[in-house]
Amino acid sequence: MSKIVIDGRELDVSPDLTLLQACEQAGAEIPRFCFHERLSVAGNCRMCLVEVKGGPPKPTASCAMAVKDLRPGPAGEPPVVLTNSPMVRKARAGVMEFLLVNHPLDCPICDQGGECDLQDQAMGYGIDASRYGENKRAVEDKYIGALVKTSMNRCIHCTRCVRFSTEVAGVAELGAIGRGEDMEITTYLERAMTSELQGNLVDLCPVGALTAKPGAFKARPWELTKTDGVDVMDALGSAIRIDTRGRETVRILPRLDEAVNEEWISDKARHVVDGLRTQRLDRPYVRKDGRLAPASWAQAFAAIAAKAKGLAPARIGAIAGDLCATEEMFALKALMDLLGSPNLDCRQDGSKLHPKFGRASYLFNSTVAGIDRADAIMVVGSNPRREAPVLNARIRRRWLRGDLLAGVVGPQADLTWAYNYLGAGPESLARFVDHPPPAKAAPMLIFGAGAFARPDGEAILAMAARAATSLGVVKDGWNGFNVLHCAASRVGGFDVGFVPGEGGLDAPSMAKAGALDLLFNLGADEIDVALGAFVVYVGTHGDRGAHRADVILPGAAYVEKTGTYVNTEGRPRFAERAAFPPGDAREDWAILRALSDAIGAKLPYDTPAALRAAMRAAHPHLGAVDAVTPADGAAIVALAAAGGAPSSAPFASAVDEYHLTNPIARASATMAECAALARAPQRFAAE
Amino acid sequence: MAVRRLAENQPESFAFTPENAAWCATQIAKYPSGRQASAVIPLLWRAQAQNAYWLPRAAIEAVAGMLAMPYIRVLEIATFYSMFNLAPVGRAHVQLCGTTPCMLRGANGLRSALVERIGPAGSTTPDGALSWVEVECLGACCNAPMVQINDDYYEDLTPASLGGLLDDLAAGRAVKKGSQTGRTSSEPEPGKGTTLTDPALYDGSRVGAWRKRFEEAEAKAAEAAAAAANDKAK
Numbered sequence: 001m002s003k004i005v006i007d008g009r010e011l012d013v014s015p016d017l018t019l020l021q022a023c024e025q026a027g028a029e030i031p032r033f034c035f036h037e038r039l040s041v042a043g044n045c046r047m048c049l050v051e052v053k054g055g056p057p058k059p060t061a062s063c064a065m066a067v068k069d070l071r072p073g074p075a076g077e078p079p080v081v082l083t084n085s086p087m088v089r090k091a092r093a094g095v096m097e098f099l100l101v102n103h104p105l106d107c108p109i110c111d112q113g114g115e116c117d118l119q120d121q122a123m124g125y126g127i128d129a130s131r132y133g134e135n136k137r138a139v140e141d142k143y144i145g146a147l148v149k150t151s152m153n154r155c156i157h158c159t160r161c162v163r164f165s166t167e168v169a170g171v172a173e174l175g176a177i178g179r180g181e182d183m184e185i186t187t188y189l190e191r192a193m194t195s196e197l198q199g200n201l202v203d204l205c206p207v208g209a210l211t212a213k214p215g216a217f218k219a220r221p222w223e224l225t226k227t228d229g230v231d232v233m234d235a236l237g238s239a240i241r242i243d244t245r246g247r248e249t250v251r252i253l254p255r256l257d258e259a260v261n262e263e264w265i266s267d268k269a270r271h272v273v274d275g276l277r278t279q280r281l282d283r284p285y286v287r288k289d290g291r292l293a294p295a296s297w298a299q300a301f302a303a304i305a306a307k308a309k310g311l312a313p314a315r316i317g318a319i320a321g322d323l324c325a326t327e328e329m330f331a332l333k334a335l336m337d338l339l340g341s342p343n344l345d346c347r348q349d350g351s352k353l354h355p356k357f358g359r360a361s362y363l364f365n366s367t368v369a370g371i372d373r374a375d376a377i378m379v380v381g382s383n384p385r386r387e388a389p390v391l392n393a394r395i396r397r398r399w400l401r402g403d404l405l406a407g408v409v410g411p412q413a414d415l416t417w418a419y420n421y422l423g424a425g426p427e428s429l430a431r432f433v434d435h436p437p438p439a440k441a442a443p444m445l446i447f448g449a450g451a452f453a454r455p456d457g458e459a460i461l462a463m464a465a466r467a468a469t470s471l472g473v474v475k476d477g478w479n480g481f482n483v484l485h486c487a488a489s490r491v492g493g494f495d496v497g498f499v500p501g502e503g504g505l506d507a508p509s510m511a512k513a514g515a516l517d518l519l520f521n522l523g524a525d526e527i528d529v530a531l532g533a534f535v536v537y538v539g540t541h542g543d544r545g546a547h548r549a550d551v552i553l554p555g556a557a558y559v560e561k562t563g564t565y566v567n568t569e570g571r572p573r574f575a576e577r578a579a580f581p582p583g584d585a586r587e588d589w590a591i592l593r594a595l596s597d598a599i600g601a602k603l604p605y606d607t608p609a610a611l612r613a614a615m616r617a618a619h620p621h622l623g624a625v626d627a628v629t630p631a632d633g634a635a636i637v638a639l640a641a642a643g644g645a646p647s648s649a650p651f652a653s654a655v656d657e658y659h660l661t662n663p664i665a666r667a668s669a670t671m672a673e674c675a676a677l678a679r680a681p682q683r684f685a686a687e
Numbered sequence: 688m689a690v691r692r693l694a695e696n697q698p699e700s701f702a703f704t705p706e707n708a709a710w711c712a713t714q715i716a717k718y719p720s721g722r723q724a725s726a727v728i729p730l731l732w733r734a735q736a737q738n739a740y741w742l743p744r745a746a747i748e749a750v751a752g753m754l755a756m757p758y759i760r761v762l763e764i765a766t767f768y769s770m771f772n773l774a775p776v777g778r779a780h781v782q783l784c785g786t787t788p789c790m791l792r793g794a795n796g797l798r799s800a801l802v803e804r805i806g807p808a809g810s811t812t813p814d815g816a817l818s819w820v821e822v823e824c825l826g827a828c829c830n831a832p833m834v835q836i837n838d839d840y841y842e843d844l845t846p847a848s849l850g851g852l853l854d855d856l857a858a859g860r861a862v863k864k865g866s867q868t869g870r871t872s873s874e875p876e877p878g879k880g881t882t883l884t885d886p887a888l889y890d891g892s893r894v895g896a897w898r899k900r901f902e903e904a905e906a907k908a909a910e911a912a913a914a915a916a917n918d919k920a921k
Binding site for chain 1: 689690691693744757758759760762763766767
């Protein structure tokens with residue numbers, strides 16, 4: 001620790017801190033544009049100037065000067081930093097004046113207005129009027145993709161976007177061409193960016209040069225209601241903030257959560273918003289003469305009750321989809337228990353993971369933050385860049401730090417970090433079944449959901465456990481056996497036991513022709529249900545599940561209900577309701593409650609709070625919101641004893657088209673445009 | 688310098704000749720593994736030399752491919768340096784230095800001459816012989832004003848001597864490189880010999896005069912010390 005005096009206050013700080021960080025610890029506010037905690041230091045905006053005694057005799061850019069670079073005074077006095085002296089104020093005003101020389105005065109038509117660093121800091125640190133009479137420079141706007149709109153006149157050349165795309169996203173697409181006054185930020189020949197994290201550029205840009213293209217000119221930040229939510233586009237459960245105006249969800253932004261998503265979210269999480277408005281089911285439907293006809297709730301329930309009457313429990317089944325909250329699955333499971341049916345499943349992809357193998361067998365046991373501690377990572381049957389882009393960025397950051405042994409078994413893709421490619425199929429994983437453990441303290445195995453979503457999934461799981469045992473990834477204080485799910489509801493479903501009971505059918509069996517007479521489909525849109533069964537679809541969008549349904553009960557999307565989502569680490573997260581479901585649609589728990597009444601198996605929950613309390617009573621760890629309850633690693637060792645020989649089919653990622661993985665995303669025009677760009681990445685803007 | 692963009696009409700492809708490819712390999716080999724990108728400027732320079740002194744898009748992509756760099760990183764470099772021409776140039780490509788020392792010595796006159804002879808900055812004569820741009824300091828200030836034509840400097844210019852030079856280059860005649868007034872590099876002009884002819888420079892009255900003050904002060908101090916010692920002895 002070294003002593004430093006900041007604005008007359010002496011404090012002890014780590015010598016590795018920059019002056020800017022030290023000043024923040026001292027409670028002094030330092031304005032900045034180019035500096036960002038998670039990016040490399042550029043030091044080019046000069047806004048963070050401070051006066052230093054013990055350093056160069058001029059205003060110093062505090063972001064680029066470390067505490068250890070300062071020298072003590074002649075009698076050994078600690079270095080002195082002044083953040084509010086007349087010299088500093090004058091220097092900042094001068095920098096601000098230069099920044100504004102070429103910045104247009106278009107705040108009234110700028111989407112950044114109200115949340116603009118330049119606006120705020122010009123108020124705080126600038127001078128009152130312009131002394132500059134010359135013409136401002138004019139820069140052509142660039143096309144850089146479907147999600148980020150550019151207004152390049154406003155750019156102040158902080159290069160945060162260039163550093164983000166190169167360092168965090170790992171796809172070096174943005175750059176600064178030209179020099180001096182003619183410097184311009186662009187992609188190569190204005191090609192669309194390909195990163196799955198490009199939406200974060202909009203948050204990073206301190207001015208209005210990069211703004212969100214979807215939803216441009218639609219809202220001002222101060223007229224939005226902000227609600228804390230949880231992202232369900234992937235199983236990471238990123239912390240999000242849902243901004244609504246009236247009934248409409250306007251945008252989704254990340255919330256800071258160091259343990260999971262830091263301050264990034266993926267493009268799908270951010271820009272799926274327009275999918276919440278289109279293709280919505282806003283009233284019940286009942287199929288009459290082969291066509292779905294609008295109906296009232298009473299008619300819909302009557303149709304279901306008529307069908308359910310006298311059915312044998314074994315002819316009734318339930319499948320839960322990928323976006324369900326845990327409460328709904330708990331309620332639907334309770335309903336199936338009341339009906340006496342063992343046919344229920346939350347694994348519409350046909351995964352062979354099962355809670356009977358122990359909780360450790362289906363969790364990301366190392367936790368996402370554990371990636372920072374890992375020194376060896378092997379990814380099996382997964383493309384983390386598509387399945388969880390924010391998690392992939394974390395792996396990349398770990399890889400950038402160096403000394404990481406990285407390997408991939410399965411699809412060979414550009415993951416933005418370098419790895420040893422070890423093979424495509426289970427035979428490559430078999431090599432590690434009796435392999436001496438690597439000399440590593442914290443090795444990680446990451447299995448994609450796709451690795452187990454195949455007929456021989458149980459054999460793969462046993463082999464994975466054997467490999468984990470022989471490689472020694474499960475040890476005291478470290479469990480390196482990780483499953484990376486793609487479905488936000490999956491771990492919650494496993495935790496409440498939404499899997500086939502004794503003698504029950506799993507999802508692919510239930511979907512077969514003639515398996516069932518009545519199927520409750522709770523938002524499962526990734527499975528084809530064969531003709532025959534009477535399907536009751538509870539969901540939000542006119543997607544595959546609704547097309548097959550005989551009765552549609554319109555439900556609430558994830559921003560329209562309170563609910564618990566358990567992420568791939570097993571971390572329960574609680575989402576508040578930000579908006580209301582459209583039209584006659586209702587929250588899913590209420591639909592299930594009314595449905596249970598209609599078919600004579602009334603659920604004992606009258607409020608969501610009662611349902612949640614019952615769920616937490618049955619599964620106490622779901623009440624520990626935002627905390628990971630570690631699973632017992634012994635389950636992995638026990639699982640290794642199971643046998644089975646996997647087929648030689650190569651592993652495939654569970655996500656084929658990143659932008660189109662769920663009904664909300666498929667309803668989104670923005671996601672459709674992104675998917676089209678992803679299919680033809682070489683297309684040029686002008687062509 | 689204006690905003691720089693790639694030329695509109697681009698050749699389909701670019702490939703180094705075998706000799707140049709071999710030369711590029713020697714450049715790349717200079718750098719440790721993982722640091723091949725350091726060779727980007729020599730490679731771009733050689734690509735430009737091979738392609739009539741301008742860099743087509745295909746060459747930028749070829750160099751990026753050879754060095755495993757993202758295209759945008761190579762484009763940044765090609766647009767940053769004015770030594771890389773992004774559009775076809777004349778057989779004699781004039782880069783006029785317009786920075787302060789040259790400007791004070793008459794670069795504005797040269798600019799008028801170039802505008803008259805070739806056209807506005809960035810243009811090429813219809814026969815493809817001459818083109819010109821204005822660049823920042825080329826580091827030959829002691830021979831200002833000057834221009835760079837292709838790989839060579841032409842210094843101590845006047846609008847008239849630049850006009851003659853351009854005529855000769857356009858006609859393919861041999862021209863004299865370097866100073867156009869007969870100076871050898873940045874030595875004094877012919878006939879002037881040395882410029883430091885004032886004898887006062889060498890008699891110690893000016894050069895080294897500062898030392899006299901200190902010598903006198905020292906002598907005075909020594910005298911005073913001696914006097915003090917004498918007083919004590921008495």
